[in-house]
Amino acid sequence: MTETCKLILFPLTARIGKIRHVAEQMLDKTSRREMDVYAGVVVHGVMFNFNRLGIPEAEQDEQLGAFWVAVADEMARQLGRMPGSNERA
Numbered sequence: 001m002t003e004t005c006k007l008i009l010f011p012l013t014a015r016i017g018k019i020r021h022v023a024e025q026m027l028d029k030t031s032r033r034e035m036d037v038y039a040g041v042v043v044h045g046v047m048f049n050f051n052r053l054g055i056p057e058a059e060q061d062e063q064l065g066a067f068w069v070a071v072a073d074e075m076a077r078q079l080g081r082m083p084g085s086n087e088r089a
Contacts (some may be wrong), residue, residue: 009055012046012067019067023074039068 012018022042029035043064050060 012063013070
């Protein structure tokens, strides 16, 4: 009898340190092109790990989408445009 298991992924949105770091790096970029290049590097790294772990494509898309929403929220917070923005990381 073969037992199967399901890999439970730690949600990217719970990786607060990663979200803050990416947000800070994005805000340090001086052009949209630099931001796009950096975002591509981040996506490539995350996707490489997801693929290595065998995470289904639908879950990868969901995790990445939620991660970038969290990064955008953190960028807005760091710029003082969201509640809690008076708390600098």
